[in-house]
Amino acid sequence: MSDRARILVVDDEINIRGALVTLLEKQGYEARGVGTGEEAIEALAQGSADLVLTDLKMPGIGGLAFIHRLKASWPDTEVIVMTAYGSIDTAVEAMRAGAYDYLTKPIDRERFPLVIGKALERRALAGENKQLRDRLETRIRFDHMVGDSEPMQRVYSLVEMVADSGVTVLLTGESGTGKELVARATHHKSARADGPFITVNCGALPENLFESELFGYEKGAFTGAMATKVGRFELADGGTLLLDEVGELSLKSQVDFLRVLETKEFRRLGGTKLIKVDTRIIAATNRNLEDAVKQGTFREDLYYRLNVVPIRLPPLRERGDDIPLLAERFLQEFTEQHHRPLKDISPEAMRLLRLYAWPGNIRQLRNLMERLVITVKESSIQPVHLPEEIQASQEDRRTMVVTLGTSLKDIERETIRRTLAEVTGHREKAAKLLGISLRALQYKIKEYGIRE
Incomplete structure (x- = not known):
C-alpha cells in the first residue's frame, strides 16, 4: 500500500482536471480525477481519499450538496473547493459546510502547494489526535492511570501481582509521579476493594499528634478530648491505609508505628482496650530510605518491614511516549471542566513537551495543560504558547539526563x-x-x- 497522500480531483472540465492531477503527481501525491459529484462519491466508496479538491459548479449534484454528502460519510477527509473570483461567497458557504479552504480559478501555482500541504497536515494531525483518544479509551486503567510505556507496563505488572496478596508495599518515586494513584489501584484490584481506603500524610503531622491521629483517643484522654475519636488505622480496618511521605516520620513515631505494624494491635490514646485490626499497609515516599537508614534518620527494621514489595514510579522524563497520552487526557479534562472548545497540540509543540525534563512530573504537566486551556484562544497549541523553559528545551535536544539507577x-x-x-x-x-x-x-x- 502506498504511503503517499491520496487526492481526488473533481471537475467537469477535462483539461483542468487532467492538469491538476498531473501537477499533484509531480508533487509526489497519488492523484486521480473524476468529472461529477456522483462519480466522486462512487470513487470514495471504493477507496477513501485524504483530500478532495472539488469544483463548486458541476453538472448533476451541486458542489455544496456534494460536500455535505462527503462529510456525512467520510468526515475525516479534507476538502478544498475551487471557484471563480465572482463566487467567493459560495466558497465561504462551502467552508461552513466543512471545506478546509478554497482556491480561485485560475489556480495560483505558488499558493496551490501551500494550501494542499496545510490541508493534508491538518488531516494527519486529526488522525494522530483520534489515535490518541482511542489509546486513551483503552489505556486509562488502574484508577485512571494513563500510560502504556515500558516503565509503566512494569508498574502495572507489579500491581497485578501484589494486589491480592495483602503484603506491605513501598512506593518510591519523585514528587508528582502518581504514587497515590498506584496505591488506590492496588487497593481497588484487591479483595479489599469494598473496604475503606484511608490516607495519612505523615509529613503534615507533628510528632505530638501522630499517635492520636493514627490510633485515636478516648474521651478525656487529654485536655480538649471531649469525645472518643477513632484513628486512621482503625478506620482502615478491612481495607488499606496509605502512609504518604512515610520518610518524614520522626524516630519516636517510627517506633510507635513499627510495633503496631508487626502485631496489628494497638490501644487508643488514654484507653486500656486492646484493638486488633486487619489493615493493609501501603507506604509512599519521595526520599531515598536506604540513605536515611545510613544517616540514622530512619529505622532499619521499619524500612525492611515496609519494603516487602517495592514499586518504583518512573519520573515523566523516563516515559516520553506517555506524554502525548497524558497531555490529551488533561486537555479533555479541563476543556470539559472550564467549558472551553477542545484544542489540539501541534507536532512541534508536542516535540518540545517530549524533550522537556519535567522536574514536577505529571503534576506539572497537568497544571500546564489547564493553563493552556484557559489562556490559549487558538484551536491549536503552538510552541509560542509554551513556557520559556519548555521552549528552551529544544536547545538541549542532543543531551539526555539520566537518573542514577535507571x-x-x-x-x-x-x-x-x-x-x-x-x-x-x-x-x-x-x-x-x-x-x-x-x-x-x-x-x-x-x-x-x-x-x-
Missing part, C-alpha cells in the same frame, strides 16, 4: 527514541549516528515498541 535497557530505549526524533524518523541516519546496523536498529525498535 536501567541500561531504559537508557538504550530512550537514546534510540531521541535519535529517531532528531533525524525525523530516518532509520538509516539514526543507525549511522548510533553506530549500529540498520537491521539491528529495526530489531531494537520492535523490541522496545518505539513509536516514531
Whole structure:
C-alpha cells in the first residue's frame, strides 16, 4: 500500500482536471480525477481519499450538496473547493459546510502547494489526535492511570501481582509521579476493594499528634478530648491505609508505628482496650530510605518491614511516549471542566513537551495543560504558547539526563527514541549516528515498541 497522500480531483472540465492531477503527481501525491459529484462519491466508496479538491459548479449534484454528502460519510477527509473570483461567497458557504479552504480559478501555482500541504497536515494531525483518544479509551486503567510505556507496563505488572496478596508495599518515586494513584489501584484490584481506603500524610503531622491521629483517643484522654475519636488505622480496618511521605516520620513515631505494624494491635490514646485490626499497609515516599537508614534518620527494621514489595514510579522524563497520552487526557479534562472548545497540540509543540525534563512530573504537566486551556484562544497549541523553559528545551535536544539507577535497557530505549526524533524518523541516519546496523536498529525498535 502506498504511503503517499491520496487526492481526488473533481471537475467537469477535462483539461483542468487532467492538469491538476498531473501537477499533484509531480508533487509526489497519488492523484486521480473524476468529472461529477456522483462519480466522486462512487470513487470514495471504493477507496477513501485524504483530500478532495472539488469544483463548486458541476453538472448533476451541486458542489455544496456534494460536500455535505462527503462529510456525512467520510468526515475525516479534507476538502478544498475551487471557484471563480465572482463566487467567493459560495466558497465561504462551502467552508461552513466543512471545506478546509478554497482556491480561485485560475489556480495560483505558488499558493496551490501551500494550501494542499496545510490541508493534508491538518488531516494527519486529526488522525494522530483520534489515535490518541482511542489509546486513551483503552489505556486509562488502574484508577485512571494513563500510560502504556515500558516503565509503566512494569508498574502495572507489579500491581497485578501484589494486589491480592495483602503484603506491605513501598512506593518510591519523585514528587508528582502518581504514587497515590498506584496505591488506590492496588487497593481497588484487591479483595479489599469494598473496604475503606484511608490516607495519612505523615509529613503534615507533628510528632505530638501522630499517635492520636493514627490510633485515636478516648474521651478525656487529654485536655480538649471531649469525645472518643477513632484513628486512621482503625478506620482502615478491612481495607488499606496509605502512609504518604512515610520518610518524614520522626524516630519516636517510627517506633510507635513499627510495633503496631508487626502485631496489628494497638490501644487508643488514654484507653486500656486492646484493638486488633486487619489493615493493609501501603507506604509512599519521595526520599531515598536506604540513605536515611545510613544517616540514622530512619529505622532499619521499619524500612525492611515496609519494603516487602517495592514499586518504583518512573519520573515523566523516563516515559516520553506517555506524554502525548497524558497531555490529551488533561486537555479533555479541563476543556470539559472550564467549558472551553477542545484544542489540539501541534507536532512541534508536542516535540518540545517530549524533550522537556519535567522536574514536577505529571503534576506539572497537568497544571500546564489547564493553563493552556484557559489562556490559549487558538484551536491549536503552538510552541509560542509554551513556557520559556519548555521552549528552551529544544536547545538541549542532543543531551539526555539520566537518573542514577535507571536501567541500561531504559537508557538504550530512550537514546534510540531521541535519535529517531532528531533525524525525523530516518532509520538509516539514526543507525549511522548510533553506530549500529540498520537491521539491528529495526530489531531494537520492535523490541522496545518505539513509536516514531
